[in-house]
Amino acid sequence: MRSDGCLMPGTFLRLCGVVVLLFAAPGGSLVPVHSQAAGGGAGDKAIKATDLRGEWYRAGPGFACKVVAPTKLPPDLITPDILARACQHMGPLLIGDDAQALKTAFGAPHKTIPQPNGMMASIYFLEKPGQYPYLVATVSNNKIVALQVTGPVAAKGYSFNHVDLGVSTDALVEVFGQPKHLEPSSEKDTDLWTYGPWPFSFEIKADHVTSIRINEPN
Amino acid sequence: MRKFSSLVAAIVLLGMPQAWGFDYARYQASDLDALLTQPRPARGIDIHPALPLKLTVTLVSYAEGCQTELLRKAMLMAGIAKDQVAALQVLGCIKVRSAKGTELRIFIQDVVSSFLPQEVPLGSPLTLFAIHVFTSPEGPGLLANEFSTEAGSDPAKSGSDQQANGAPCGCGTADFHPGIDVTNDAAGAPVQTVDDGVVVKVEADEQAAVDVPNIGRCGRYVVVKHSYPNGHVVFTRYAQLGRIVDTDGRPIAPGTRIKKADKIGEVGSSKILHFEVRSVAPGTVEPGAGWAERYGADPAMEWSRYQPVDPRTFDPDTFGKIGGSAK
Numbered sequence: 001m002r003s004d005g006c007l008m009p010g011t012f013l014r015l016c017g018v019v020v021l022l023f024a025a026p027g028g029s030l031v032p033v034h035s036q037a038a039g040g041g042a043g044d045k046a047i048k049a050t051d052l053r054g055e056w057y058r059a060g061p062g063f064a065c066k067v068v069a070p071t072k073l074p075p076d077l078i079t080p081d082i083l084a085r086a087c088q089h090m091g092p093l094l095i096g097d098d099a100q101a102l103k104t105a106f107g108a109p110h111k112t113i114p115q116p117n118g119m120m121a122s123i124y125f126l127e128k129p130g131q132y133p134y135l136v137a138t139v140s141n142n143k144i145v146a147l148q149v150t151g152p153v154a155a156k157g158y159s160f161n162h163v164d165l166g167v168s169t170d171a172l173v174e175v176f177g178q179p180k181h182l183e184p185s186s187e188k189d190t191d192l193w194t195y196g197p198w199p200f201s202f203e204i205k206a207d208h209v210t211s212i213r214i215n216e217p218n
Numbered sequence: 219m220r221k222f223s224s225l226v227a228a229i230v231l232l233g234m235p236q237a238w239g240f241d242y243a244r245y246q247a248s249d250l251d252a253l254l255t256q257p258r259p260a261r262g263i264d265i266h267p268a269l270p271l272k273l274t275v276t277l278v279s280y281a282e283g284c285q286t287e288l289l290r291k292a293m294l295m296a297g298i299a300k301d302q303v304a305a306l307q308v309l310g311c312i313k314v315r316s317a318k319g320t321e322l323r324i325f326i327q328d329v330v331s332s333f334l335p336q337e338v339p340l341g342s343p344l345t346l347f348a349i350h351v352f353t354s355p356e357g358p359g360l361l362a363n364e365f366s367t368e369a370g371s372d373p374a375k376s377g378s379d380q381q382a383n384g385a386p387c388g389c390g391t392a393d394f395h396p397g398i399d400v401t402n403d404a405a406g407a408p409v410q411t412v413d414d415g416v417v418v419k420v421e422a423d424e425q426a427a428v429d430v431p432n433i434g435r436c437g438r439y440v441v442v443k444h445s446y447p448n449g450h451v452v453f454t455r456y457a458q459l460g461r462i463v464d465t466d467g468r469p470i471a472p473g474t475r476i477k478k479a480d481k482i483g484e485v486g487s488s489k490i491l492h493f494e495v496r497s498v499a500p501g502t503v504e505p506g507a508g509w510a511e512r513y514g515a516d517p518a519m520e521w522s523r524y525q526p527v528d529p530r531t532f533d534p535d536t537f538g539k540i541g542g543s544a545k
Binding site for chain 2 (some may be wrong): 178179180181182183184192
């Protein structure tokens, strides 16, 4: 399990200055996010930030989050941080969700571990207690700020951006490209691949993904 | 042998050679002290896109232990192809000193480091042609692919190459030397091909005086034909050979298909390898006087119809002004 704080405060603000966040209109065409600021039309069903889901795409040396919305978005949702967070989802959860979403999805955690800065990590075994795969959700100020799923093989429903646990590094590189940074993980014979300043990272053992972590875009 | 080895090393390592000779021009002049001041990670390594750098340093040590496995891992993450990384031969590092006196270990290809003790005394300045693969808490992770010394202002003619070019192998005449000569310390050193191809000519005997105008007097030699999907054809000739055998000691014969870096012979008693390139392209067909009479009926001598070009500057991608990729 890794600790929080992969990104320095303010990193994502700089990121937003260079990354092109895209919004996909219902028809599938891509338009820059700022051109969607007209907002939803009358009769559109109200949509909340937590309803949005997107996928990361490689864009030049970085990434862009492409969000597909069922209806036209209101202007207050068309902000880089909301749209980037829309790509930070795993299973039924989204970074930025209320902590209550954990209880709704999993019930009580199997274990909780206090983290620095008042944060709390909750562990949920996704299949059998005490066995892989498991999910660690880190909560700060009653919001989910990080999600990490760990295990040697795919955990159904817990892929991230089409990358499952257990896939080869070749498959990972196909989606995300080569990492920006490499360091040993706290796990034996395991490397940590990070893509900073983008808010996701992967643990690699024997050329396969053994853990996927996403966190709050800082 | 250094130049030829460097040619192979450059092709194996960099994968995208602009020319078959070492491409010095792609290495951007850089200041090692400035590189040393760049931000470093607190732990692990930051991956860099193998930026080619030309660095002037002072040699401190010929051999230093270093984490070559980390280099390989970083190279893969820098986007260098797996087969190229697998073929890389790097056993260790050298230590150098920057202009401001900071010492740094630098990875170096084995074939390049083997020439340092002969050509660069410790404490002497040298220019390294290196790629920046990663940055660790200890500093930049650089891999040296070639070096030159101040004595050789033209890197392509420095060091052992300069000696070789100043002492022709005898293949040719005073004003006709159709290739480059590469010296080696010992007879019997393996000679490897620069690319995939087919052996079209094996000459086990010295040539007659009548051969000099077209092909020189080059002792025992092998010619390999390289054919590319876009129709480009290049012949390479490896001459002044000793035994003409493969890695297992079996004789090389015309028609043998070979892969890049396959052994096709050994350096002969002269300790010189004569290497030449002849490209098939408009304007390169210019057989000398009497060519048709002497060789015209022998398909195995087709290669000699074409003009030799300088292997150090020849670009297989663009020769003949055809353009496009050769592979």
